[in-house]
Amino acid sequence: MRKKKYDESLPDSSYDVIVVGAGLGGLGAACQLALSEKKVLLLEKHNVPGGYATSFVRGRFEFEGALHVLSDIGTEDNRGSLYEFFEELEIFPEKLKYKYVNEYYRSVFYDGYDVIMPLGVDTYFNKLIELFPDEREGIEKFKILAQKIREGFNYVASKGGKASPLSILIKHPWLARIGGLTLKDIFKRFFKNPRLMAVLAQIWGYDGLPPSQLNSLYFIITLMSLLRSSVFPMGRSHALTSCMINALKELGGEVRYNALVNRILVKNGRVSGVELLNGDVYRSKVVVSNVNPICTTMKMLPEDIVSDSYKRRIYAPKIGNSAFSVYLGLNAPPDKLGLTTHETFINATDDMDDMYQTVEKLETPKIIVAACYNHVSENISPPGTTQLVLTTIQMGNVWHSVPPDQYHRIKDEITNDMVSMVERTISPNLREYIEVLEAATPVTYYRYSKSMDGAIYGYTQSIMDSPMLRLGSRGAIPGLYLAGAWIGIGGGFSPAINSGRMAAAAYLEDLKKKRW
Ligand SMILES: Cc1cc2nc3c(=O)[nH]c(=O)nc-3n(C[C@H](O)[C@H](O)[C@H](O)COP(=O)(O)OP(=O)(O)OC[C@H]3O[C@@H](n4cnc5c(N)ncnc54)[C@H](O)[C@@H]3O)c2cc1C
Secondary structure (H helix, E strand, O other), rough: OOOOOOOOOOOOOEEOOEEEEEEEHHHHHHHHHHHOOOOOEOOOOOOOEEEOOEEEEOEEEEEEEEOOOOOOOOOOOOOOOHHHHHOOOOOOOOOOOOOOOOEEEEEEEEEOOHHHEEOOHHHHHHHHHOOOHHHHHHHHHHHHHHHHHHHHHHHHHHHOOOOOOHHHHOOHHHHHHHHHOOOHHHHHHOOOOHHHHHOOEEEEEEEOOOEEEEEHHHHHHHHHHHHOOEEEEHHHHHHHHHHHHHHHHHOOOOOEEOOEEEEEEOOEEEEEEEEEOOOOOEOOOEEEEEEHHHHHHHHHHOHHOOOOOHHHHHOOOOEEEEEEEEEEEEHHHEEEEEEEEEEEEEEOOOOOOHHHHHHHHOOOEEEEEEEEEHHHHHHOOOOOOOOEEEEEEOOOOHHHHOOHHHHHHHHHHHHHHHHHHHHHHOOOHHHHHHHEEEEEEEHHHHHHHHOOOOOOEEEEEOOOOOOOOOOOOOOOOOEEEOOOOOOOOOOOOHHHHHHHHHHHHHHHHHHHHHOO
C-alpha cells in the first residue's frame, strides 16, 4: 500500500534510521545498524543496489562496472576488517565466494620496459631490490616506513574512531609526521631512479593524483592493504551488494528501490524524515545519507537551516577524479591477445606530473589500466572470449564546457586513443577482436550515481585533505549522518563500506550519550 504524503499525525519515528542510497556507504551503514538491532529502511533511486558497485550486460557479456580488486579481506588466519564484517553478516564463508588475485600489477612503458610486480609485502619489496639493486638501502627504509604506517593505521582502525589524537601521536608518531607530506616528498628522501619511482608509485593511477600532489598516507595505506591480499568476488561486485541486501533483509531491514529521495524533512531544527520525488513520506528521527555531502546539504535540506561555516566546510575541499572507461567484449581468449595479468598499467613515460596533465584535459590519456577479468574469474565471459576494461582517471569538470553536439565525437576519440595505447604496447591487433564496445565518461558516472562530477572517491586524496581532515560522519543538523566515499578515510570499496559503519557508530554513540 502506498504511503500517504507528509502527514503530521504519523508517528514521529516509524523507523529508527532511514538510509538514503544503496551504494557501498549506504549498505555498510544499513547492515551495521541492522546488526545493532535498529529498524532500518534503505531507499535507493535505482532498481538495483550498489551504486558504482554494479554490472551491466551488453551482447553476450556481463561487464563488471567498477571493481578491479577488493582490499581488506586479508586471509583466513589474518582477517581484514571487511572479512570480519562479512562474517558477522553471515555472508562469509558460504554465501559469497572470492578469488585471490595472483599478482599485484604489470607495469608497461612506451619505451618497452615491462615488469610484473608480485603480491606480498616481502616478495614485492624484494622484487623492487632485484630490479633496482643500486637503490636497495632506500627501498628497505621505505618498506620499514610503510610497515610503521600500516601498524598505525591498524591501531586507529581497531579503536573504531575512538583513538585520541594524543594516543596516536605517542604510539604511532609516523602517522602525524608524514600526514602532511606528499608521496614525492617521501620519495625524494629515499630514491633517485625515476623508473623505480614510477613502478613503485604505479597505483597512483587508482588513487587519482600524481606523487607531487598525492597524500603519502593514502598511498601507503592503499599499497600495504593491497599487498596483503587482493581479491575479486565471484559474481562481480553485484554479487557482493546482493549478499549485503539479503543480509540486511534477514536482519529485519526494509529496502525500497525506484525511491528517489528529494528532501530530508526537518522539524524543530532536526531530522524528522524524508520525502521522495513522488511525494511519498517516510518518518524517522535519523537519516544516514549516502548521497554526496554537497547535494545532501544544499539540495535536500531546507536552505536556511545550514550554518555558513558548515557550507564552507563542504565546499572547501576539491572534488576528486572521476574515470573514463572502455568496456570490451573480445572474441578471443586472453593468451591469444597477450593479456597475461589481471591488471596492466600502461604508462607513456616516467614523468607522472606530465601524465597527470591529461587527467585534467580532454586529451589522449598518458596512463591507463587494462583489467583482464578472465584472470580472476574464469567464467566471467563466454568460453573462448575475454572481458577487458580500460580505465583512465579523469576529472569530471573537464566535461562541463563540452557542448552536447560534441559529446559523442570527443568520447569516441578518447575511446579510440585508449584502444590504441593497448595495441601499441601489449596487444597489437586488439581491434580485430572487438565484439562489444561500451564507453563511460565522467558524465555517464554522474548520471548513474549522482556523485558530483562523477567523482569516484569523493573529495581529492591530496595533501590538503588528509584522512584526518576529511569530512566526518555527522551531518549539518542533529539526526543527519553521512556515509560514502566523500566521508572519513576516502573512496574505494572497503573505505566506502567502512564509512557507513562509522556513520552507524557515530549515531549509536550519540544515542548512548543522549547528545540530542
Ligand atoms: C570505473 C571505476 C573503477 C573503480 N575501481 C575500484 C577498485 O578497483 N577498487 C575500489 O576499491 N574502488 C574502485 N572504484 C571506486 C568505488 O567504486 C567507489 O569509491 C565506491 O563504490 C563509492 O561508493 P559510495 O557509497 O560512496 O557511492 P555511490 O556508489 O555513488 O552510491 C551512491 C548511491 O546513492 C544513490 N542515490 C543518489 N542520490 C539518491 C537519491 N536522491 N535518492 C536515493 N538514492 C540516491 C545512487 O543511486 C547510488 O546507489 C571504482 C569506481 C569506478 C567508477
